[in-house]
Structures are given as structure tokens and as C-alpha cells.
Amino acid sequence: MNIRTPIGQAAFLILFSCIIGFGSNLVRGDAIPWIAPELEIADSIAQETESNDPVLLAISLNQAKNLFDGGILFVDARDDAYYTAGHIQGALKNAFLMELIFSIEAIQEKNAPLVVYCGDPGCGDSEDLAYDLQDSGFNKLYVFKGGWLEWSKAEYPSESDE
């Protein structure tokens, strides 16, 4: 690394920042984990659903099906084309966030439970949307991690707009 060249200097600044940043995190009292923790997976959701406490939890296929059978609203976090090709029966489309918020509020209150899902366990859109909705005041959110992949494999109620 030649710190007489502009790029070398930039690389040096990044490297030095990493050393101080990571090093100080090792010794400070209010250290944070290296990787932000993933969403906690719920063991049981009965208690959370009935209480008034804020909830943001990941749920399994069976838990999602139980909530579906209980008439809980689902929101599809995937792009339009995927939603049109097939989605969980009755799920709302992920429009522009404000539009989606209006659509949900037309159906239920902000403290009513809501399930968000996307394509498969690897996609992060459902979690992102859940955090966006949480920032917008919704406080009982479940992220169905298995998403459309697990739901369609299980042949649970679905529909398409095609």
C-alpha cells in the first residue's frame, strides 16, 4: 500500500478506521455484536397474539397456517409479477409503503396481528417490510420465513391474478 498515491491513502484510511472501530468495540463497555442478530423465531405465538405487547417474530409454516385459519391478514412482500403469478389466498400486494399502510388500515387497526412473507427462507424482503411496518406504527408483526415456497409446496390455499 503506497500512501503517497490517492488510492493508497484512501485504503489506509479504511484500514485504520477498521482497526480503531473493531478494536474499540472489543474494549468498550457498550460493545455491540459483530453481526446484527436475526429475528427471533417464535416457539409459540398464542400468548403474543392475545396480549397487547408489541410483537415482531419469525414464524414457521404450521404457525403461519394456524394464523391463516384464524383469519389473520397476510401481506406479500414480493414484487408485483410474483404476486400476480401466485400468492397466499387473500394476501395484500406490496405496493408503495404508504399505499400498503392505507390498505391495511382500511381492513384492521395497527395493533391487530399481521403476517408478512416473501419468496423463500433466503429472501429478506419480508423482514425488511416488517421493520418498515413496525416503523409506521404496526406492532403485532409475524414474519413467515418459509414464504411462498413452503406455502405452495404444502398446497395450502392460494390464488393468482392471472
Add this chain to the structure above:
Amino acid sequence: MTRYFKVQIVFFFRLIIGIIFIYASWDKIAHPAAFATAIGNYHAVPFGLENMMAMVLPWLELLVGVCLIAGIMVDGAAIMCIVMNIVFIFAISQALARGISIECGCFSVSTETGDNIGLETILRDIAYLVMSFVILYRNEKRLEFFPKPV
């Protein structure tokens, strides 16, 4: 076109950007967890890497600010200013495009500053970006101590 900018203007821009970056780093260094949350709110960083960004980015801002003011590695500091401002503009734009209303987290990580992202935040970063380019493409290297101008 920036080759003929006057030395005084370049030094003034170095001071302005330097002070802004040092000021911006202060609260973030003091509150890494809150800053990690602020980064996470943009939903633009994958795999939980917002925590690592929260550890490094404030120190990078501080170093860049000190280098610009002290006249040390000004070229490298200007490049990092450009890169950081482009990243900030991208992060804010994608959040706005998705209709997310969040605190900027630019100068303070407190959630009660009311400094929400918006068009003015992007314009502010564009102004910093322009100043950084002026610094990088300066014609004369005055009041710089390392590397010694030839």
C-alpha cells in the same frame, strides 16, 4: 474545470467538510448500538452487516475530517468523502423511493431530532459531494503536510 479553483476556496471547503464530518462522527462513536439501528432502518445493508458498519463508519468520518483540516492525506480523504456521500445519497434515495419515512441518523442517532430523510437531505449530500470533488481536483496543494507536495 476545477483546476483553477482558488487556494482559499479549497481550504475553506476542506475546513467545512472536515468540521461537518468530525461533528457527524461524534454522536455515532458515542452510541454504536443506536447508530447500528439507524443504519438498519434504511434496510440497505444485507446479512446483519449494519453492526460492523456502525463500528467502522464513524471512525472513518472522524479520520477523514481530521485529515482534511490538518492537511494530511487530503487526496485520500477527499476520495473517501466522495465515496461516502455517494453511498449516503444512494441509501437515502432508495429509502425515499420505497416510501420509508425514517430519521436520517446523519448527525445524531437520537430518534427525537426530527431530522427525517427527504429531498433536502439528498441536496445537502450533493453539496458535500461537489465540495469534495473541488478538493480532490484542486490545482495547488497549499497547507498540506503529508505527503509533501512536489
